Amino acid sequence: MKPLNVPKNNQESQIAFKVILVLLCLALLSSFFAIVNAGERGVLMRFGAVQDTVLSEGIHPILPIVYTVEKLSVRVQSQEISAEASSRDLQNVYADVALNWHIIPTEAHRLYQEIGNKQAVIERIISPAVEEVLKAVMAKYTAEAIVTERGTVKAEVDQALTKRLQPYHIAVDDLSLVHIKFSERFREAVEAKQVAEQEAKRAEFVALRAVREAEAIANRARGEAAAQQLLQPGLTPEILQRQAIEKWNGNLPLIVGGEGVKLFDLKQLVETGQK
Template identity: 65%
Template sequence: MVLESSSKVDSLKSSTKKSKDVYIAVQLTLAMVFLAILSNFFVTVNAGERGVMMQFGKVQEQILGEGLHVIVPIVYTVQKLSVRVQKQEISAEASSKDLQDVFTDVALNWHIIPAEVNSIFQQIGDEKAVVDRIIDPAVEEVLKAVMAKYTAEEIITKRGEVKAGVDDSLTLRLVAYHIAVDDISLVHVHFSERFSDAVEAKQIAEQEAKKGEFLALKAAKEGDAKVNLAKAEAEVQRLLRENLTRELLERQAIEKWNGKLPLIVGDGSKNLLDLRKFVDR
């Protein structure tokens, strides 16, 4: 009897414990359901985002800024869009004014205009749709239009002007879709291999021509120098012939004489210096 009574007590305790566990589980479930329902009344818009308010799927004019907002669930839903600067890299092919193929790698920094997120979501969709439907096609079309205004050589020599043209045209085009252009870079502009080889050959030919012109100019200057030197020597000889008299030669000889008479063989009467006329002076 004692054992049977003890067994009933243990069974009762076990049943009570199970009941408490079930009760706690139910309470936790109800609390979670309540929090889940309550959370639907609040929307958090993170930094760098804007919230598009929709009433039964219809886009409203109200735009939710950053922070915590209270809404009526089921009636209202919120779509969040990033208004931060985003980077898009695009490769496009175009033709120059002289019908050369131009391959361009573009890096575009852009962002959705914060005050117009409701319009862009209503007309286009989220960020991926904006890139696929608007930005990529716009960049390709603008590049084709701008590159067609310049020859291949001008695209290289007037790169800054080409970039400014692309920037202005793209900015004007995208602002109509509620997108602002922050910056655009023509990262790499190259042409077909055939055209590149032709440009290289032209540069080599120009360098060789410049080298030939330099050598010709150098030779001409050297020739002019030789002619001038010859003219100078001839002038010196002429002056010597005109100014170098017998008396001057005799005077120079006496100035350099060391006092010894030279040994003269033959009739020296015509060759001896007349020292007396210099002594008399």
């Protein structure tokens, strides 16, 4: 007897059927397990109702159809938010805030039940909270104080925002006031004030220098007067005459009349007498 030859097309169909069957079995088997990746927590739901159990990282057996798992990241998330506020002296303040936050792992199921996924958390909770806290804190400080006491303002915003987000199962890791800007009119006023202060300091310096120079002249005059008082008792007519002779350059006085006409030359008279 000749061996029975199975058509090649039938063999390929059987192989494809077996592969599909294996894949279906694997898919069905995988539905009995939930894999929670690193940095995530699994929210367990029974027929859509959130359960109190929070699934940690790893593989967890579940009953398909009855239970489903929603995964939420509990890693630190970074969010940049721009907000506008007003200072105590009614100046417009424009601030860019960089916020680092994360979902509290043990409360992930409550957050999902009350708020939703990450996008809902940002839009409904974090952004409005940042804007409201900034407005409340900036209103306590003048525009100048916001600049000069930036560290204090940042710490107060951080503290207020932490307290505000805690009931929503969100923890604040860090907050930075990246940029703080004011209106163009306020910047011009600040520049004008700085120029005025510099001019005032310059004028104060000039006045102080004039006072010190006047004091130096007065002290010098007092010193000269004191020296004269000390020398006066010893200045006899003979001493004064001798000092005059020592300082004389040998030239006799010339007496000149009106319109430059020479009237009397003592030097010439002396020379004539000597001859």
